Amino acid sequence: MFTFDAVLALIFVGLSIASTVGSRDSYNPGLLFQYPNAVMVAWGLPAVVPLALRRIRPEPAAWWYVGLTASHLLLGPGTIDSDPLSMLMLYSVLVYGTAGHAWRFVTAAMAMALLTAGVWAVTFNVTPLFDVLANGTYTDWTTQLSGDTCPGVAGTLSPSTGTCGARMLQDAGILAVLIGVSMLSISVMALWQRARRATVNAMRERNASIMAREAEETRIAALAERARIARDMHDVVAHTLSTIIVQSDGGRYAGARDLALARRTMATIRHEAERAQHDMRRLFSVFGPNGAGGASGYADIPSLFDGSIPVSRRVTGVAHAARLSAKADEAVFRLVQESLTNTRKHAGSGARVTIDEIWSDDALSITIADNGRGGASAQDGHRPGYGLIGMHERIEAVGGSVSAGPRPNGGFIVAATIPLAPVPGEADGHTAMPAVTWTDGAATPQASGTGHRANGESMSSPMEAIPAAGNLGLSRDGKSIPSDGMAADAGTRRASMTDLPSDNPPAGSASGIASPASSASPTPILSHMKIHLPQPLYRLARWLRAKPIDQGDNHELNWVAQLARWTERHYLFMDTMGAVLLMLLFYRPTFRDLQWQTGYGAALPHVATALLTIVLLAPLAFRRRFPEASALAVAVLSFLQLLFLPSVLPLNVFALVSVYSAVLYGRERAWRWVSVALVIDSWAFGIRTTSGQDGIGSLMRLALSPVYTVMDWVAVVLGGLLLGGMVMLAGFGCIAAARWARSRGSNALVLQQREEALRAEQERQKVLAANLERERIGAAMQAEVAATLESVIVQTDAGLAMLDGSAEPSGEQVAAAFAAIGSRGRSALAHMRQLLAVLRETGFSDAAHEGMAPEMRLAPAASLDSQLRDRARG
Template identity: 40%
Template sequence: MTRLQRLFSWIRGHVIVADSTITALLALFTFGLGGNILFNPGLLYDFPAPVQTAWSIALLVPFVTRRRWPQVSALAFVALVLLHLLFGPCLLMTDFLAPFMLYSVMLYGNPRNSKAFIVLAFAVGGLTSIIETWTMTVGPILTGGSEQILLADGMVLNSSPSCSTVYSGQGLSQKCTDTLMQYLVMIFAVIALFLVSTVIIAYWQRARLMTVRMMRERNDAIAAREAEERNIAALAERARIARDMHDVVAHTLSIIIVQSDGGRYAGANDPAVARATMETIRHESERALHDMTRLLGVFGGSPHADYADIDALVAQARAVAPDAVITREIIGDARPDALGNQTSVSVYHVVQESLTNIRKYAGPKVTVHITETWGGSTLTVSITDNGRGASAGLDGHTPGYGLTGMRERIETVGGSVTFGPKMGGGFAVCATVPFAANSDGLSARDPSEDAHASASPAAIAGWTDGSATMRPPEYGRSGGTRTIISPKLPTLPTMQMVRDNLRSRPIAQAIDISGQRFNWVERLSQWTQRHYVLVDTVITILLVMMFGSASISLFSYGTGPQDILFRTMIVLELMPLCMRRRFPESCALIIAILSTLQLVIFEPIDLANAVSSMCALHAAVLYGREKAWRWTGLVSILDVLLIGVKVMLSQFGYPSILVFLMRDIIGYVPAQTDWPASGAMFTGMAYTLAVLALCAGVIAMARWTRSSCSNALVLQAREEALIAEQNKQRILAANLERDRISMNIQSEVTATLNSVIDRTVSGLRTLDEAEARGEKPTAESISSAFEAIGRQGREALAHMRQLLGILRETGFSDEDHAEEREGMRLRPAASLDEQMKSGFFRGMFQR
């Protein structure tokens, strides 16, 4: 937040201080104007200047609280006005501030009471008209009128002769009545004009400020959610790592356990089978290590995890459990390319987790049916078995994170999944996923993948094309092999793309929280906010019509072709203003170039040139990038210097800068002038300083408006910047979380899998030693080796479950949560090993 933004934030929190300052300035202004009024009659008496000052100070008091307590302040102001109309001077300079009070109560008060205050304002205005007409025409009641009114400069103003005898008992004459009616109508018409204008402006501004307030609240909410979003991203990354660890490592360990149990019996009397089984176990362990490296690396995920690899997954399950019958059926027209990358991975893991659970819990000799039903826009995958089903939980294990991760994966891609025991035995899993929005072969990306791909600077900063965010080229699938999809060549923009770029960008607008319908003024105000490009276009056309037909120049210019060219240049210079809020900096650059050409080539400095330049400068600083004022300020300085040089050369008889530069080539001889050189330089410098001050004022005003957060387009751009920064912070938070835990987890996983590999290598060494001695390994030694491998695999699986429990249950690991669940945080209080030794998750045995 900049200093100006902090200042405006403080002002919004201390409105009484700001309004007190404004009221003090108003007091100086009004007292300065009304200090010389010596005669100001009231309805009862003639009042001297000190009484007028006292009443004026009293009327200014409600202005101090007009935004803090708008309705009370407005009622207090009305009461004071009525009192001074009846018992004080009939007219005070502070009475002219009444429209500002009406404006304040309509803008900051309860919208339901606006109509009541409008009626009250017109009623008081009517009463004021009557009393002022009577007092100024007939005179005060208790003094019996006045034949002469002495003005401050000594002049005498006679009152209406026809009304001078009213207090003498002769009554109102027809002429006096006509005079009173004329003054009454004139005064009330002026008051009504001010009030109607105030009402329209207040309604217009109220609709605009409702949108501004709503967008401020949205910006504040986004900023307040930043820390929460980082924490959510970190937690999501922990969940992703836990989910993928379960799918990669726990799946591999379950295969190792099943293989070791089978090898214990099948290979007891067959060293070749025993060796092949041990080699399979070692291969699976090494592959799991490789997958974990990718999982905790930049991109994450296993290279064997998508729809194209389901056949290999089924073949692997058949090899591991030869007594099981596994069938796969595809119903409908299979369209793998219609699945996005993340959806394809999710379907693979549903099948993988289901087969893993069947191996662990369904029992021996089960029949498994994998059915894929391809619809018009969805794919339904069901995996059913005829195993133990509900009775599988009788061994005391509890449901774990495999099914939870399955649900998370499917819900992430917009699908749904159900699972549970079947009637009559067995277990069923059914997942339905939608096709990707773009089914031409490009893969849809899950937002969580951006966190994994964040090593690329483009993934963090984003590639932008207009308002759309472009992603780097992705890795696609084709026939089970990975291919890089080349980016498409740039194409010419279509008419639809041109229309989308030229139209106003959508602005979210507020609704009336009071439940009332907006009136026509408020609706028109919101319409102009939504269609600001059209509004700017209409204004630009009016400017072209005004300046194109009758130019207003500071210096006269020639006739003929130069006149036509100059008017054409004026039109060209005004036209970019129709896009001053849609493309502010581009508009400013075009106008700056045209202004430079006009200053160099043509003779006059036209008012249209100044209007277009100042409007473009204001728009670029207000609606452009945060630092746009730097380059626009530099360009303004260059153009201002050209103006000074042009004015100075005109005093020496040169019509333009171009003529001066080419004077020797074209043989131009300037006309003799009486201006001395010092006078010409002074004039040029005076113009330079004046225009430079004007440019500085425009930049300051735009910066002031931008920092005050009172413009809907500025707030919308700030909201987009906050969202982009929040997305970047989420990615960085996920990266940081992965970096924090990957080293510990990777060492834990490596140690776990290496322990299994060591047992397997030990078993293979036993086989090799027996073969080297020319002996056949005994059944007991082979059985013992497989038993050791199985025992190590079960210990490793239990260890993995403890790791998963820590990742799933311990929350965040950043220092912002140092006081939360101290013994369970991953860092910096306790390492994984220490948390696991604490026994918090000891004994967990999850499915």
């Protein structure tokens, strides 16, 4: 930067010195003396220094230049040839200097404008103070100012009938206005450019930050994938093992006396183990918790209600289930699953659960509360684990919040709020989820029915509990979440409760499920009614809307910067206004140029000319929003104009603007097809111009002309190549300028494109890092977990074979079979918890990565005990 400015300063000062030396006029008056040209050169040389420092040290350079200018105005020549460079110095200090000091320099510029106007008015009208007159005396300004004529340089700025003093004052006023307006114009331009530079600098810093964080983000993505795997393994495998343990313990005692119950329990254990195997394959084969269609969601919550504990569920408001994102959909299901699991495992006998859902226009508030042992569950030596941590992570990952803890009067409560995705352009009318109370022992709904009243209040009906494929193993510590074995596909996940089957209860159920009477029909929420555009117009408006520009912090407070940033944000509006202005300016020239000459007919109607002008200039309104499409439209319209119209229009010069915009704002390789279109249109222009000299008004008439011989065609084509070559040179100059501007990174829209590309690449790298981490972990862990589950399956197969054998087994044999399965499940669960601890607490599970990035290790959140203590203190 300094080298460039120094060379430029030498060139500017050199040109001013050359102008001074080459001047024949040696009369260079000042306030005090007349000066020869050599003195003028000497005064101009020091300007090299501030000009060279104008960007790296803008404020000292500006004050230096102010001092030099004031010195030569008061002590030296009144004018020197480098004085116009003061505009450049003012512009530089306002653009590159401190923002808060801008008004200092604007004020200084105005003061220097007044000083310059006064000095110039004096030196133009009267002779220098120490100039020796012809009679040997010095200048008497009093006599000169009171005279009718001024003895100064010939040709004053304005004629005057008054005294020389009046003429000098008049000249000073005119000069002050001219210089002051110039300084104000430069100040506005500089402050405008400063605001643009602030946006560009903010975007550059943001892009540099994205690039600098790339390696860190990939490491974080790998560690986040470890946390996700640990969380999903907890939800899938650990809860399955807990289910197997609970089932085996129950079958060990009940199955010894009831072989049919033993057979059903053994089949349930095998089913759970097989389902866990399937979920493990999904876990390690697809990125993200919802990568496979088998993930459970909000619609699958009723499958968690079994006969083990009474569950009451109440829904208040209109359920916007379709507005839950994919991650939020599963997070709600896991929240309820974890809460019910913990209640069953730690609340004690006789506990009941109440699930309250409150749906508002923008969020779902859900509360799961029981009346069990609450905080007393920790007295049996139980320690909290990763279940509640995973619950917090899932809900917070979708922008929600969750809290959990014992109730004051006993029991435990989990409360969460999950935001809903907005539905732009549509009314918020959604299918209502009926409010239902699920209890044990009720076979049919109450007579009042189910659904929602007109006022949106919920109505409840007791329902028979839905037995799952097996009992749920529950853990308040969050160390084992059960799996329901009823995976929902993408369509079922969004289904309402009326979609649940009522005539096909799961195995182990004593009776069928009574469905709600009906589901509320889609109705708009009156309290949230808004006027929306029709969908086609809404989509068109979104498509045409300019992309938002992140302009960074707004440190500029002056109106110029605010206006500059507004125009930068609303570039589509500004381009549209520019296109409209061009249409108004070029309508009449277009009408005159399209006057049909003799042989072509009458003049075109004004309406046709106006439409033609609009069509040819309309693409320029989208030159930055849709740069390549705009350039393509201009290229096609230009070619059609040359093909059919009898005249090349003055407005066609703006086709170069579309060339520049397409290369600057379009894709990286847009210059290739733009160059091809430029060559075609330029050559067509050259041929059209050459043939016009022979009276042929368009390319179509040229193609249909019967008088052209082969030699005529060769001459036209070669002549067109020569004339079109000049247009090509101008077009390729625009392409080169656009490529240079693009490489500099000084345009906000170009930097925005780079930011989008960098973020997309960063996301790709994060996904890649997560995939690699999952594959590395899965290679060892999946085989180990699969072997554990396979051993359970083998043992259950042996138990089923024993139960289905010809000889009826004894109670001791059945108990022993279940005891073996339970023992295997307990040892596997203990080992699984060790693996989860390794994944979460160390961040690494193999020796090769041990000790890497210790500051980025994932540690579990505070334990439940510490959370309870903190709440008690608060």
